[in-house]
Amino acid sequence: MSADRDPGAVAGAGILDAGSESDAELAFEGALRPKSLGEFVGQTKVRGQLELLLQAAAMQGRSADHILLAGPPGLGKTTLAMIVAHENGRSLRMSSGPAIQHAGDLAALLSSLLPGEVLFIDEIHRMARSAEEMLYLAMEDFRIDIMVGKGAGATSIPLELAPFTLVGATTRSGLLPNPLRDRFGFTAHLEFYDDAELTEVLRRAARLLGMPIDEAALTEIAGRSRGTPRIANRLLRRVRDYALVNAKDADLTSVRAALDLYDVDPLGLDRLDRAVLRAIIDRFDGGPVGLNTLAVSVGEEAETIESVVEPFLVRIGLLSRTPRGRVATKAAWRQFGGRAPQPTLLDDEL
Numbered sequence: 459m460s461a462d463r464d465p466g467a468v469a470g471a472g473i474l475d476a477g478s479e480s481d482a483e484l485a486f487e488g489a490l491r492p493k494s495l496g497e498f499v500g501q502t503k504v505r506g507q508l509e510l511l512l513q514a515a516a517m518q519g520r521s522a523d524h525i526l527l528a529g530p531p532g533l534g535k536t537t538l539a540m541i542v543a544h545e546n547g548r549s550l551r552m553s554s555g556p557a558i559q560h561a562g563d564l565a566a567l568l569s570s571l572l573p574g575e576v577l578f579i580d581e582i583h584r585m586a587r588s589a590e591e592m593l594y595l596a597m598e599d600f601r602i603d604i605m606v607g608k609g610a611g612a613t614s615i616p617l618e619l620a621p622f623t624l625v626g627a628t629t630r631s632g633l634l635p636n637p638l639r640d641r642f643g644f645t646a647h648l649e650f651y652d653d654a655e656l657t658e659v660l661r662r663a664a665r666l667l668g669m670p671i672d673e674a675a676l677t678e679i680a681g682r683s684r685g686t687p688r689i690a691n692r693l694l695r696r697v698r699d700y701a702l703v704n705a706k707d708a709d710l711t712s713v714r715a716a717l718d719l720y721d722v723d724p725l726g727l728d729r730l731d732r733a734v735l736r737a738i739i740d741r742f743d744g745g746p747v748g749l750n751t752l753a754v755s756v757g758e759e760a761e762t763i764e765s766v767v768e769p770f771l772v773r774i775g776l777l778s779r780t781p782r783g784r785v786a787t788k789a790a791w792r793q794f795g796g797r798a799p800q801p802t803l804l805d806d807e808l
Contacts, residue, residue, distance in 0.1 A: 490662075490663045490666060490667075490691055491537050491540065492537060492541065492662075493540075493541070493544055494541060494544060494545065495508060495509050495541055495545065497662075498534065498537070498538070498541060499655055499658045499659045499662065499687075500534075500651045500655040500658075500659070500687070501533070501534065501538075501646075501648055501649065504538075504646040504647075504648060507644065507646065508525070508538065508541075508542070508644075508646065511523060511525070511643075511644055512542065512545045512546060515546070516546065520621070521546075521574050521621045521622060521623045522542065522546060522623045522643075523623070523642075523643025523644055524597055524623060524624040524625070524626070524641065524642045524643050524644075525539075525542065525623070525624070525625045525626070525642060525643070525644050525645075525646065526582075526625075526626045526627075526628070526631070526634075526639065526642040526644070526645040526646070527539070527625065527626065527627045527628070527646050527648060528627075528628050528629075528631040528645060528646065528647050528648065529629070529646075529647060529648030529649070530629060530648075530650065530686070530769055531629055531686075531688070531765075531766075532686040532687060532688030532689060533648040533649075533650070533651070533686060533687065533688075534648065534687060535580070535627035535648065536578070536580065536627065538625075538646075539552075539576070539578040539625040539627065540578075542576055542623065542625055543576040543578075546574070546576065546623070548574050548575055548576050548623075549572065549575055549576070550575075550576045550578060551567070551570075551571060551575055551576065551577045551578065552578045552580070553567060553577070553578070553579050553580070554579065554580040554581050554584075555579060555580065555581040555582050555583060555584030555585040556581060556584050558579070558585045558586060558589045559585075559586045559589070560586060560588065560589065561586070561588040561589050561591075561592045563589065564585075564589040564592050564593060564596075564602075565592065565602055565604060565617075568596050568602060568619055568622075569602075569617060569619065571619065571620050571622045572620060573620040573621055573622075574620075574621060574622065574623075575620070575622050575623075576622070576623045576624075576625060577622055577623070577624050577625070578625045578626075578627070579624065579625070579626050579627070580627045581627065581628060581629065582626035582627060582628050582634070582638075583628045583629075583630050583631070583633040583634050590635060590638055593624075593638065593641075594637055594638065594641060596619055597624060597641045597642075598641060600618065600619040600620070600621055600622070601616055601617065601618055601619060602616075602617050602619060603615070603616055603617070604616075604617055624642075626642065629765065630765075631645075631647075650684075650685030650686065650773070651683075651685050651686065651687060651690075652685070653677065653680045653681055654680075656679075656680035656683050656685070656687065656690045657673075657676050657677055657680040659680075659687045659690055659691070660676045660679055660680060660690050660691075660694055661676055663690075663691050663694055664676070664694065667694075667698070669694075669698050669708060670707070670708060671694075671697070671708040671709075672707075672708070672709050672710070674709070674710045675697070675708055675709055675710050675712070675713040678710055678713045678714065678717075679693050679694055679697065679713055679717070681724065681726070682717055682722050682723070682724060682725070682726045683726060684726040684770050685770075685773075689726075693717060693720075693722065696716055696717070696720055697712060697713050697716045697717070699716075700712055700715065700716035700719065701716075725774065725793075726770070726774075730756070730758065730762075730766075730767055731767055731770070731771060733756045734752065734756055734763060734767050734771070734777075735771070735776060735777070735786060735790050735793070735794065736794065737752060737755045737756050738752065738777075738784060738785070738786045738790075739786050739790065739791065739794060741755060742755075744785060744786045744791065745780075745783055745784050745785035745786055746780055746782040746783030746784060746785050747783045747784055747785075748783045748784075749763060749764060749783070749784065751783075752783075752784055768784070771790075775787055775789050776789055776790040776793060777790065
């Protein structure tokens, strides 16, 4: 249920509304997803590499090599997996690492694949180790071994699989074991988008949504989108809602008013970003401060701080990671109207 819904709503109505809201969200996301590499904006190098790989596979009449898509959330990994299936004229089967916690889960999934089908596993680094080891043989030889029985009487039964293409997505490629990483025929590293690319993403989304919006407004949204298309599309929807409710045009004034209402500042910092930086500066004198201590001080999970907040703050130069902990940079002090303390000499440096 959305955070802005009335918590006192009748339970039955809430279930219906939540379902409608979920369907609307899926329809919105689906309408904006490009269906081909030609429609996909940004990631020019990756698009060229994928196009060559898919064309070569089509000319040879075989399934494409297994593909690993690595990069931060929201850059288009799921969309590219859908495009791989579409460009090959194949169906797509989707799963996720956390859902595959036993070798049997993976065996059931692999044995049901049709010839040439594309299997997409999101967050593949979070699969169970036993499932990873089964995947090695499946990727190389399109075969898995099923163990029947236990102990000395256990028997291994080989099961042949239909040829398939595995597309794995991960936000933390360093957590993938080397044997699994090496079995991918192609690894794509997705990069953050620049403002010009995000403006093009937004222009396309606004056109698909039938939303009139001027160029200055698109540029403003792009500049606050943290280099991420998913965030850009989400902010565009908030601007559309603001303009609709207030009977205004989606111009620069409306964009700034809407994004200020949702606590997204001109740098793209949101409430949690500012809370983290404020905690480091105000409570810990600029740091260093440990991740767990920082998470407790802002009331968030350490994993959220590490995977969602820190990458952006480090990238724009407001936060530094050191062996002793997180440190606010001079730019962060200036951003919040303060002055960084002068470094002090340790006793052994005197």
